[in-house]
């Protein structure tokens with residue numbers, strides 16, 4: 313498979329990249345590591361006229377400490393570098409664990425945090441070459457009002473597989489979106505839309521420039537299940553954080569990903585744990601509530617029935633582990 317024709321622009325700095333996006337809008341596509349985008353272009357799922365590479369922009373590659381004990385991480389930082397960053401490992405091990413779970417070492421050497429958060433959604437239909445897809449009609453993601461995965465769907469249910477999204481969400485992180493006109497901060501919990509076609513709030517002329525993580529005294533955990541450890545996208549990921557004691561937590565935050573078009577915050581399960589603490593019974597009830605909250609599921613490599621059972625087990629095991637964690 314070869315790439316389609318496109319104009320390649322390598323941004324010299326942030327202002328340069330934003331100017332290109334302002335000029336070309338939806339005809340342009342941002343490339344960071346390119347580990348996902350270039351494959352989608354070969355599949356003809358993305359055919360931008362202009363590719364703006366932000367890979368050489370040093371302003372996007374810094375990690376800074378913030379006054380509240382948190383971190384500001386440049387969107388263009390490569391995952392391998394971030395995994396090795398001592399400030400991240402010490403303060404936010406849940407993020408380190410999630411980043412370590414992305415693909416293989418080779419992928420993480422080029423993949424960036426910004427690219428991981430903006431990762432396109434996937435399903436078994438889009439995960440194929442254009443020739444394969446041409447044996448069927450199109451879908452919401454291409455040119456037709458139809459879905460091959462959930463026949464009755466009125467929107468695209470392709471899956472959000474970002475490993476870092478749930479980990480950052482349980483840390484109350486937000487992102488900075490910049491355009492030629494200025495910049496805005498968006499809490500990660502408000503960043504995703506439950507629609508596989510238009511799955512983030514990023515506008516065509518905007519760029520994700522940084523991730524902001526506030527200082528925190530939460531204990532947290534990340535869990536991922538994939539068919540092949542060390543390479544595959546997840547079948548399910550789960551992140552949890554808790555502030556306060558196991559018996560009477562002040563706050564609990566639970567997020568599931570790789571099961572729907574947007575990461576899922578598990579409000580009902582959180583309520584159960586806040587009211588009852590992390591007892592065996594409450595953990596079981598929280599896992600059952602999460603399973604019920606799933607709604608429609610797609611079949612990406614695994615049947616949806618398996619995924620429902622998986623979610624319950626993933627959450628139960630992770631919460632037991634979190635309960636025993638000192639930090």
Ligand SMILES: Cc1cc2nc3c(=O)[nH]c(=O)nc-3n(C[C@H](O)[C@H](O)[C@H](O)COP(=O)(O)OP(=O)(O)OC[C@H]3O[C@@H](n4cnc5c(N)ncnc54)[C@H](O)[C@@H]3O)c2cc1C
Pocket residue numbers: 341342343344345346347348349350351366387388413414415416419422423424425426427428429430431432473474475476514518519520521543544545546
């Ligand atoms: C074999 C293989 C295994 C993989 N396994 C995993 C996995 O286990 N978990 C996982 O999460 N991912 C996985 N991936 C997907 C991908 O490699 C990672 O998600 C990676 O972090 C994407 O980052 P990138 O910098 O390469 O993004 P790119 O490919 O450059 O971009 C991805 C998308 O984000 C947009 N984008 C990039 N940067 C920005 C920005 N700063 N602002 C706005 N939009 C932006 C691009 O336009 C594009 O739509 C895998 C990929 C492969 C090929």
Ligand code: SF4
Pocket residue numbers: 434435436437438451452453454458459460461462467468469470508610
């Ligand atoms: S989930 Fe349905 S609409 Fe979305 S990309 Fe897959 S087949 Fe197309």
